Amino acid sequence: MKCGSGIEARQVNELFINIDPIQAGGRLTGDAIKAIIAYGDGYSVCDNCRKPNRLDCISKPPIAEFHKDVAAWLGMDAARMMPGARRAFQAVAHTYVNKGDPVLLTSLSHYTEFLAVEEAGGIACEIPADAGHIVTPEATAAKIDEVKKKFGKAPVLAFIDHVDYQYGNLHDVTAIAKAAHENNVPVLCNGAYTVGIMPVDGKAMGVDFVVGSGHKSMASPAPSGVLAVTEERAKEVFRTTTIEGDVTKRKFGVKEPEMMGCTLMGATLVGMMASFPHVKERVKHFDRELKNNKIVMDALLSIDGTKVLSEYPRKHTLTRVDTMNSFDKVAETHKKKGFYLSSALNDKGIFGLIPGATRVWKFNTYGSTEKQARYLADAFVAVAQENGMKISV
């Protein structure tokens, strides 16, 4: 079925259980789909844009109220919706980082955090994660000392992932922020895998910025995200324009340079807004998500030779496993080679495993019902049994 010339209608989430690690939390709510149908046209949210003519000030639809609600929900003082978490990293880096400035990242940081630092001319200084793939406050303090010795000054900014994309491990942002603040280093908490998934309170964590991803974790269309900040930082990152044309003497009111005036418009913004009440509710029930993840993990770990590389017991549903001594052994002799696993799962109605992956791979059970989690667990065990693997009860 086509939805445009050469564009196949995507039915992945109607036909399959989707365990793609980056897609699970971004699947839309019914209300978001309805909102997109109504607001798909270009400047749809701008029908009632009045002075001061800035997106986050529009009251119909209630965009201004939504911005305030999101900031309060994250325990912060102000928020702007962004075209993706990466644009929030960019806005913050551009505000605080000058050429040659050291910036703290971690050995588990997402590449877009590196690019934001690079674009601002900063130098990446990674806090190494420990043997369990956890970034600790002790390692943070040690890295700051190392940076001070090398550069003669403290890092100008720290990007700390709340849950990292590689292992789905939960890092102690509160303690890390304390260590950074003792050296006057502002802290950005990258909540791309937590904002909209589990409770996040920036003020309680003591961070300066909270960044979330709409399309990764807030049941929203891409590209969407949020940058929430403290009152102090709002004056800096959300500063208003001062430029003036030399011929026309034009000025541009309350537009914000880091936001390039207005940020997230139309269907993406309204999609976020429509999902927001559901997202606020679902973070309160993250324990259910962990229970469903455990159902799948128990099944996977019952397959002899399978190991979990993420911290265990799991504190997040994004999980990295090592199946070199289970599924990968079969790939050595299977006629489909490593593709047999994703192929067999597809045949059972499961989507999201990288085709060919049988050694180390990630999956995310977020948003599955218990029934779907049990189906998924049974499917992994069934594929293992069909291929002669031993199951420990």
Add this chain to the structure above:
Amino acid sequence: MLSKRAVDMVFQATYTLTDIRMILRETAPTHELDEKQKAETARLLENLERQVGSLKQEML
């Protein structure tokens, strides 16, 4: 002649179909509906038939 009702019915029917779509998502990949989901689907389909009927009245 402007027909606000026809426009409303197009949106309502699309939204009803969206609700059915969400049931398909929740029950993937087997689409085995429990009794509650079957009752909800029946209600939605009745609404859809009524909405399409209204649309026929308005537009034909």
